Amino acid sequence: MDFDISTAQKKRYDEIFAAARDLGHASVGGHFTREEWRAVACVGLTGLCLPAEHGGTGLGALDTALCIEAFGRGCSETGLVFAVSAHLLACAVPIRDFAADEVRGQLLTGLSSGELVAANAMTEDGAGSDVGLLTATAVRDGDMYILDGEKSFASNGPMADVFVTYAVTDPAGGFLGVTAFAVPRTADGLKVGDPFEKMGLGSCPASRVRFQSCRVPASHRLGEEGQGSAIFQHSMGWERACLFAGYVGLMERQLQQCVEHARSRRQFGRPIGEFQAISHRIATMRQRLEASRLLLYRACWLLDRGRDHVEAASLAKVAVSEAAVANSLDAVQIFGGSGYLTPTGVEQQLRDSVPSTIFSGTNEIQREIIARAVGL
Incomplete structure (x- = not known):
């Protein structure tokens, strides 16, 4: 058992800590800006655990956590730290591990570079802790899915370019009846609500997201039909361990x-x-x-x-x-x-x-x- 971190880990930590002290000032009193997001991306924080071939750093969980720790220590805007962590761990990780090859590279490149902002849209008014009560649905229609329903709390929602969301594809399937999707903001039928007024984490905007006959290409499904609950738990493992x-x-x-x-x-x-x-x-x-x-x-x-x-x-x-x-x-x-x-x-x-x-x-x-x- 070794409690020391390596020289390389310490160097990376110190570099991020030093850079983080200059981040977050633009969002004081408001949400993060695109310029601020790109500045965070230049430090490498939006792609820590994403593959190097798509612009990420390819780090494991512990190295990712050390970098996020340095970010949180140096940046006084914890809302920005949270926004980046949610983007990376709740959204980019399931895309990294479950997206189809044809969209995986495209999305991961943008997520790593900071050109894309991701939001996780899972929670519903009646399905917070009890995710088995999801009411959002997805119905296959040829090479598309039609999504209907409303998500009640999507961090990064007002700024997001892609939404990782979960909907019921088999009402009788229970845990195996939920499917995951990466929905582009440009999808027909996707409506993003106004930012909430919150107690804290003010620089991370959050909102409702509504799907009204929202047409999503089947290529943007994550994993197979019915894998959504397992994919969500996989992303939460990374989030709880690293965020x-x-x-x-x-x-x-x-x-x-x-x-x-x-x-x-x-x-x-x-x-x-x-x-x-x-x-x-x-x-x-x-x-x-x-x-x-x-x-x-x-x-x-x-x-x-x-x-x-x-x-x-x-x-x-x-x-x-x-x-x-x-x-x-x-x-x-x-x-x-x-x-x-x-x-x-x-x-x-x-x-x-x-x-x-x-x-x-x-x-x-x-x-x-x-x-x-x-x-x-």
């Missing part, structure tokens, strides 16, 4: 801010970091960060080796997300009144962390997965 590395990076940056503040802020004639009420809080923040980091790295390590990683990814997702919320609450308390004000960025860290316990499968669902894994 939350961005929050590990956020917690690293946040901890450094808290330490610097505890050293410089003086009360009662001495730095507040000399009071146990502050120093022990910071020590606990460090403990949460390192424990969740190790669980995340382990999940990625298992994924890279083709071993069963489902429970490990759920453990990592719960640990990282709950640590991010708890550490952000502690950060607000350490900064006191100034932590409640927007200029410090501390309150934004809390708002950006709260949704992490909900997306990629709620933490309640993750605990169900963990409970089943231990034999309950």
Whole structure:
């Protein structure tokens, strides 16, 4: 067992961390721009785990997570980190692994270069955690599919050029009755709603997506009919293992801010970091960060080796997300009144962390997965 990262990994991490500090400023107070997205792509972040022959870097899960961690540590706009991660892990990964050859290369090249933005359209009003209740349908019509239905929460939706979505092709098939598609924004019958107003992750726009007799070429189906549920779970394995590395990076940056503040802020004639009420809080923040980091790295390590990683990814997702919320609450308390004000960025860290316990499968669902894994 070796806990060191290689010289090459450290070099890549440092390069991304340095570049990430210049990213995210254009989207402060609004959604990311196309120029900003292309700047992220120039760093290589939109194609980390995509094949080199299509412009990607060809990294495995652990290396991808390390890069996303560096991105999250350097970039103060966690919404942008989330947007890129969702594009890559929930959308590009299933296209990479399941798209037909005739469209795979075309889409992956654009996704890697940043010319295309992808959105994942799975959640419906009545089918959030219970994906077995999907009502969107897809009916084969010659060399096309006709999609009908509405998706309620598509991150990147307002900016997206391609939507990875899931629809029922066999109502009697249950788990085996769902099929996945990569739908171009230009498809007839695709309607994208206005951006939601959200609590956090503001630089990542999200919206409803409606399919009204939407005609999608059969060549844009991912995998075979009925493989959709398995494809979705495959993408969620990558997302739960890698996306939350961005929050590990956020917690690293946040901890450094808290330490610097505890050293410089003086009360009662001495730095507040000399009071146990502050120093022990910071020590606990460090403990949460390192424990969740190790669980995340382990999940990625298992994924890279083709071993069963489902429970490990759920453990990592719960640990990282709950640590991010708890550490952000502690950060607000350490900064006191100034932590409640927007200029410090501390309150934004809390708002950006709260949704992490909900997306990629709620933490309640993750605990169900963990409970089943231990034999309950």
